[in-house]
Amino acid sequence: MGTELAKAVVDGVLTGGVYALMAAGLTLIFGVMDIINIAQGVMVVLGAYLSYTLQVHFGIEPFVGLLITIPVMFLLGVGIEWGFIRRLEPRDRTALSILVTFAVAIVIEGVLTQFYNADLRSVDGWYVQKSVHVFGFYLPYIYLFGFALAVVALSALYLFLYRTRTGHSIRASMQNRDGAQLVGIDIDRVSAITFGIGAAATAAGGMVYGATNTFNPDSGYDLISRLLVIVVLGGLGSVGGALVAAIIALVIEDVTAVLWSPVWASTMFFAVLVLVLLVRPNGLFGQKAVRAQ
Amino acid sequence: MTAESVETGEAVDSAPAAPVAAVDPLAAPVFRRSGAAVVVAALVAAIGFPFVFNNPATTSIAIFTLLYVGAASAWNMFSGYTGYMALGNAVFYGSGAYFIANITTHLNLRGGVGIFAWVPVAGLFAGLVAIPVGWLSLRTRKHTFVVITIAIFFIFQLLAYNLQSVTDGSAGMQLPLPPWTAAAYNDYFYAAALVVAVFAIVLSWAVRRSHFGLQLLAIRDDEDRARGLGVRTSRAKLLVFAMTGAVTGMCGAVYAYYLGSVYPPFAFEAIFDLTIALMAFIGGLGTVSGPVIGALLLEPLQQYLTVQLTDAGLSLILFGALFLIVIGFLPQGIVPSLARLARRLLLRRAERGAKR
Numbered sequence: 001m002g003t004e005l006a007k008a009v010v011d012g013v014l015t016g017g018v019y020a021l022m023a024a025g026l027t028l029i030f031g032v033m034d035i036i037n038i039a040q041g042v043m044v045v046l047g048a049y050l051s052y053t054l055q056v057h058f059g060i061e062p063f064v065g066l067l068i069t070i071p072v073m074f075l076l077g078v079g080i081e082w083g084f085i086r087r088l089e090p091r092d093r094t095a096l097s098i099l100v101t102f103a104v105a106i107v108i109e110g111v112l113t114q115f116y117n118a119d120l121r122s123v124d125g126w127y128v129q130k131s132v133h134v135f136g137f138y139l140p141y142i143y144l145f146g147f148a149l150a151v152v153a154l155s156a157l158y159l160f161l162y163r164t165r166t167g168h169s170i171r172a173s174m175q176n177r178d179g180a181q182l183v184g185i186d187i188d189r190v191s192a193i194t195f196g197i198g199a200a201a202t203a204a205g206g207m208v209y210g211a212t213n214t215f216n217p218d219s220g221y222d223l224i225s226r227l228l229v230i231v232v233l234g235g236l237g238s239v240g241g242a243l244v245a246a247i248i249a250l251v252i253e254d255v256t257a258v259l260w261s262p263v264w265a266s267t268m269f270f271a272v273l274v275l276v277l278l279v280r281p282n283g284l285f286g287q288k289a290v291r292a293q
Numbered sequence: 294m295t296a297e298s299v300e301t302g303e304a305v306d307s308a309p310a311a312p313v314a315a316v317d318p319l320a321a322p323v324f325r326r327s328g329a330a331v332v333v334a335a336l337v338a339a340i341g342f343p344f345v346f347n348n349p350a351t352t353s354i355a356i357f358t359l360l361y362v363g364a365a366s367a368w369n370m371f372s373g374y375t376g377y378m379a380l381g382n383a384v385f386y387g388s389g390a391y392f393i394a395n396i397t398t399h400l401n402l403r404g405g406v407g408i409f410a411w412v413p414v415a416g417l418f419a420g421l422v423a424i425p426v427g428w429l430s431l432r433t434r435k436h437t438f439v440v441i442t443i444a445i446f447f448i449f450q451l452l453a454y455n456l457q458s459v460t461d462g463s464a465g466m467q468l469p470l471p472p473w474t475a476a477a478y479n480d481y482f483y484a485a486a487l488v489v490a491v492f493a494i495v496l497s498w499a500v501r502r503s504h505f506g507l508q509l510l511a512i513r514d515d516e517d518r519a520r521g522l523g524v525r526t527s528r529a530k531l532l533v534f535a536m537t538g539a540v541t542g543m544c545g546a547v548y549a550y551y552l553g554s555v556y557p558p559f560a561f562e563a564i565f566d567l568t569i570a571l572m573a574f575i576g577g578l579g580t581v582s583g584p585v586i587g588a589l590l591l592e593p594l595q596q597y598l599t600v601q602l603t604d605a606g607l608s609l610i611l612f613g614a615l616f617l618i619v620i621g622f623l624p625q626g627i628v629p630s631l632a633r634l635a636r637r638l639l640l641r642r643a644e645r646g647a648k649r
Binding site: 084088089092094095096098099102105110111113114115117118217228232236264267270271274278281282283 | 429447570578624
């Protein structure tokens with residue numbers, strides 16, 4: 001029991017890091033543009049398929065392949081923002097964004113189904129096969145590498161947001177969209193970059209997701225529901241909050257599987273959000289008063 | 294068939310009697326005079342449909358479409374009027390479906406028309422489920438509300454898998470087989486679905502016209518101000534949420550009986566949540582006819598695409614692309630866009646008349 005519990009906690013923390021990376025994109029997009037990107041889940045799956053394709057058809061090692069998939073997903077994100085999000089009327093932006101990004105998700109799912117059918121696949125590598133012996137249990141290397149990748153990517157994101165001019169514009173736009181516009185920030189450009197970064201994060205997250213799970217074009221819906229829970233739990237717009245929330249939620253899920261039963265683990269994942277929101281309606285680290293309309 | 298024609302008969306009679314406040318010519322309703330005729334024509338078409346088209350494949354699509362008319366109208370009654378985007382209404386659809394499956398199993402009911410009598414009870418049950426769900430989720434607003442409804446939806450879906458004693462888990466539950474002949478089979482379900490759909494529309498219409506409906510619209514426009522002006526916002530939201538839950542549950546009960554079995558992924562379907570929202574949006578959010586028109590267009594189209602294009606990927610791409618085009622060109626939805634166009638034409642004609 002002790003070992004299993006330790007494994008559950010370590011597992012939860014490591015996968016939590018990867019989920020945080022995927023959720024960071026979602027929370028940034030929310031913070032800047034005030035929209036919910038339903039397509040984030042299927043974009044993760046797309047990222048996984050890109051890594052898979054590079055590996056199977058071109059023999060490119062998935063971690064190296066990120067050098068290709070990250071820029072590709074960034075451009076796709078910029079394209080989606082420019083093509084669909086920018087044109088929404090500001091008045092019902094939030095509601096319409098859910099529908100538009102859902103439509104985008106359907107199209108991406110359709111394209112993936114067209115190319116890969118519904119078979120389950122996974123990204124492979126020696127680090128998926130081989131395990132390391134820690135705390136008395138075996139852990140595939142990919143969990144460690146994935147966590148390391150997430151830490152590097154999130155740190156880079158942090159540096160970008162806090163140390164560069166564009167990063168400052170993004171944070172300014174999150175705090176006050178109109179104010180940012182008044183001091184001369186090009187809000188359209190900031191929105192496009194933010195959406196691009198959100199999509200780029202799914203390329204890295206998707207690669208690790210694809211190596212730790214099997215996936216098919218349909219997997220995006222389960223993912224997006226989990227990512228949304230993490231993002232709201234952490235407080236909408238807070239990247240650090242997403243990290244903490246992801247780790248908490250996944251540790252609770254894994255520990256539930258050990259202490260109670262695996263069938264109730266996923267239920268607990270969602271129940272955590274409901275319980276936390278009872279006490280803190282803005283999530284754990286919510287700065288925006290989402291409650292006040 | 295008489296029950297629903299009586300119900301709508303009232304609707305038709307009282308419609309023109311409503312006082313028309315002619316303040317802003319662009320805001321005045323334009324379809325009121327022709328409204329009664331349209332309602333009668335639609336009802337005649339709906340009742341006559343199975344007599345004209347008796348191909349089971351066609352009537353089956355019609356049954357699903359009517360159930361979506363009901364569910365989308367119900368969704369609109371809460372989300373369209375109050376502005377709260379609920380993406381978890383499948384909770385009530387599934388609750389209704391599992392309720393009727395449990396009733397027929399535990400009471401050992403034989404298949405037949407009598408089972409339809411349990412549909413309103415299933416609705417009542419779903420309405421009761423909606424009260425704690427609403428109490429929990431309506432403590433939050435905007436994006437948080439959207440996400441919490443999604444989270445609650447997944448909790449229910451997982452409960453359907455896990456609560457073996459109530460739902461039989463992923464093995465699913467069977468409902469008794471109706472004794473009807475193959476030729477008449479779909480007609481019974483068509484009639485039941487039509488009654489539920491008409492009930493949903495009439496309820497949605499009655500709420501829209503009532504004092505209560507005005508309170509809901511006030512919440513949509515500015516909740517804090519509405520509260521300041523004396524609207525009991527929490528109570529109003531919870532009440533309409535429960536009404537929405539009840540109607541959705543009735544649709545789910547008919548759906549379960551029609552399919553003859555209930556499985557967790559079909560009773561609690563994530564796509565259902567988004568589909569009904571999309572229907573209401575395409576037709577026109579917050580209007581009575583919008584969700585009806587949206588469902589009438591979308592569900593047959595989706596079924597047609599799935600049947601015609603054996604390619605699952607291609608039908609998804611087409612559906613998604615079409616959906617993007619509609620949102621791009623008609624962000625307000627079909628009904629409000631048409632209404633605005635009609636108003637503009639009327640206004641122009643009136644101006645020309647005034648000059649002469």
